[in-house]
Amino acid sequence: MDRVPEVAVVGAGIVGLCTAYALAERGASVRVYESGVPGHGQSSGQSRIFRHAHDDPRLVEFTRQGRAVWDEWADRLGTELVSRDGVVALGSAVPGRLRILQDAGGIPVRTVDSAELRARMPMLADYEGPAMLDEGGGAIRTRAAIETLAGALGDAVVTEEVISVHPTDHGTVEVLSAAGREEYATAVVCAGLHTARMARGVGLSLPVRPAAHVRLTFQVRGAPPERVACLQDSSGDFGETGVYAAPYPGNGRYAVGLSQTVEVREDGSFADPGELVALNERARAYVSRALPGLDPEPVEYLHCWVTSLPWSEDGMAVWEADGIFFAAGHNLFKQAPRLGRALAGAALGEGLEDDLRPAAELGRPR
Template identity: 90%
Template sequence: MDRIPEVAVVGAGIVGLCTAYALVERGASVRVYESGVPGHGQSGGQSRIFRHAHDDSRLVAFTREGRAVWDEWADRLGAELVSPDGVVALGGAVPDRLRILREAGGIPARPVDGTELRARMPLLADYQGPAMLDEGGGAIRTRTAIERLTGALGDRVVTDEVISVHPTGQGTVEVLSAAGRAQYATAVVCAGLGTARLARGVGLSLPVRPAAHVRLTFRVRGTPPERVACLQDSSGHFGETGVYAAPYPGNDRYAVGLSQTVGVREDGSFVDPGELVALNDRARAYVSRALPGLDPEPVEYLHCWVTSLPWSEDGMAVWEAEGIFFAAGHNLFKQAPRLGRALAGAATGEGLEEDLRPAAKLGRPR
């Protein structure tokens, strides 16, 4: 009879894969349950932004530590996982963000003028307002990260839907799945929209706010630039105050999303499906005004779920119940290697970091 692994990880998005990889680093045996294709749920798409700037200095420090893990894993997995071209941020929040980054220490970020802004972001229309460059940020190569981690985990990743995770009362955790039943020493649930449902099965009510999000991808006009930074635009100068954008590998395409989301009911149905169409239209209009270096006709659409916590768009937390850990939050792709190591430590008996407990409200503006 095959030996059952020590730890079950539910969900093979980026957080689940990073947690499993960090467990393997520690020599722990692990099984990862995924009902679909790894990395094609809330971790879908070709790029994400790695940025250090946050409103909570604790989260800035957490992110700084995470950047080192991204670099370490890039060397080990033999692939670029974060581009070296930085992140440009626009808008009135720039001075406060720079102050928090300076206080954190060790993060190369600085204001930039119009000349350097054009060099870093050649796709952008003329802009003369406050701007900064996070030199240690960049575009996360999401597909590469998912593929390399999945490949490294090999047959530890199984295609199976988890129905229930619960303590047995005998110091173990039982996982009931579509294809079987197994017991583990502990379990980590990183199932995105499904995390709150599984947590309810052990008496936890996670304050996760589900919503839907839109991100469009556009072709770069002409020859792709050798260097192009990611973009965060909260300026309102081009008609929107919550825009983020990141290049694809090769810089021939650029993904643009609005931070606004579309609300959903508890059963997952949309309050107003037309709001998704409206967000698509607003993103296209923004590109026409702000990014003349892009063809304004989208070539790809990504619609995905968002699971945010009430204290911050960047908030994250981990709930614990009798040997089961439930991770939840939004904008977690950039945090995944560092969060994965923290979850692996908790699952192997080191205890959960205090800043990750729900009472800490990590990500809350200070």
């Protein structure tokens, strides 16, 4: 039998794949356990937003560093991973967020007038309120990211469900899966919805709130624009205060969702499944009012779980017990390469970065 790798990673969503890739680039041997197909969980679907705007300056800095890792990996893997078309934000939160971004330094962000807004967002209805453009942001090419990272990891990704991860009495970590048991020097659990359950097995209680989410995709009317920004709209001018939207590769389709989610019970069941349908109706109504450049009949629905931490919808943290690391949070796609490098460093014994410890509450508005 081949030698057992040093590190086990549980989950081949974007966070697990980035962690494994970061371990591999450090020369560590790794095995990634995935119960389904890589990227089929919360990382599923086309397109996510890469934005620098956050309410916690520490998270802005983390994201700024993360953008450089996306670019480095895109060069090495030979594929575009984040578009260069920017992110437009609308609403009264703009001046405060702009200040945080400008204070951070090195992030190309500025206000835009309605003429430039029309150029950047040709399908948006007339809008006169506060608006800013994060030129360093863009649409994450999610499928390219999942496929190239999984491809680069090759046989290191195995299709197996992990039942339990726990420390042994001789300082290693045992992973029990459908295919048997293996011992590793350490393990990193990036199992999305199932991370909190696995952490309970080693005595950790993660305050993860599972919820359900829906995002709709619309066809652009006419020829796709050459460039189109992602959108964050908290203005309320079009009847909603928490909307995000991002183009698909090629700009022919645009995905739109409300930031609001539907809480589920501890066992994952819905108190009221109708709430999810109501959210999708609101997203459709928003598109009719705010985005006349889109055909208002959705062409795709993405229903998905999300896992948030209580201090912020952008919050993230890493818990540690006996050499096993558990990563949790929401809106992690954009953070995944930088978070993956941090998790790789921790797994290799360099210690966990202070900002990622749960007590730091990274992402909490300041």
